[in-house]
Amino acid sequence: MRLSNLADYAIVTMCAASRHCGGGRTSAADLAAETGLPVPTVQKLVSKLSAAGLIRSTRGAGGGLQLARPAAAISVADIVEAVEGPIALTACVEGGDCAVSEDCSVRPHWPVVNDALRGALAAIPLTQLARTKEMA
Template identity: 65%
Template sequence: MRLSNLADYAVVLMSAAARQCGSVPLHAGLLAEQTGIPGPTAQKLVSSLARAGLLVSTRGTGGGVRLARPAAAINVADIIEAVEGPIALTSCVEAGRHDCALEGNCKVQPHWGVVNGAVRGALAEISLASLVKPLPQAGGVWGGPVEAAHSTNIPSRKREGRIEA
C-alpha cells in the first residue's frame, strides 16, 4: 500500500504551511520553493486543499493562503482525503462499487470495512501539528534512530525533475 505522489506532496505542503503559520504571507510559489514540489503541482494542491476547507485563500495585495484551522485540528487523514477522496483500501468498501470478481462469494468482504476504518483511524490520530515538531534525538515513533532519517543516503525530494519520498 502506497500513497500517491499527490497525497504525499499534500502532506509535505501542509506541513510547510503549518511551519510558516502567520510569519509570512504564503502562496503556492513560496510553498513550492520551500518544499521542492513543482510550482504547477503546488498550485493544484493549494486549490484542492482550499476546496476541502484545509486552507483559506485571500486574494489581492498581501493575500495568500493560511491554514483554515489550527494545525492540531488537521490530521493526515483529512489531508489525504482532500486529494484522494475517501480512504478505501479495497473497492468493496466504497459505497456503490460492485466491480469485484469475487463479490458474492468472498468471506473477507464483510471485514474490509473494519480494516479500512482502522487504517483511516490511525491516520486521523496523526495531527499536522505533530508533523512539524522535531522528533526526539533518541528515537522516532517507530523506535528507530532518528539520525537515519537525516542520513545522506536518503534520496532528496527533488531529483531529475521528480519529487521522491
C-alpha cells in the same frame, strides 16, 4: 498500501504551510520553493486542499494562503482524503467492481479495517509532522 505521490506531496505542502501559522500568509510559489516541488503541482494541491477546507486563500494585497484551521486540528487522514477521497483499501467497499463480490465472505469486514486505518491516520496531527528534526 502506499500513498500516491500527490498525497505525499500534499502532506509535505501542508507541513510547509503550517510553519507559517500565526504569521503572515504565504503563496503557492513560496511553498513550492520551500518544499522543492514544482509550482504547478503545489497549485493543484492548494486547489484540492482549499476545496477540502484545509487551506484558505485570500486574494488581493496582503492576501495569500494560510491554514483554514489550527495545525493541531488537521490530521494526516484529513490531508490524504482531501487528495485521494475516502480512505479505503479495497474498491468493493466503495461500490467498485470485484470479480468475487457475490461470494466474498471478507467484504463485510473491510469497513472495520478501513476505519482502523483511518483512525490511525486521524491520530497523527499536522503539528507532529511539521516539527523540524531538531524538535522531534
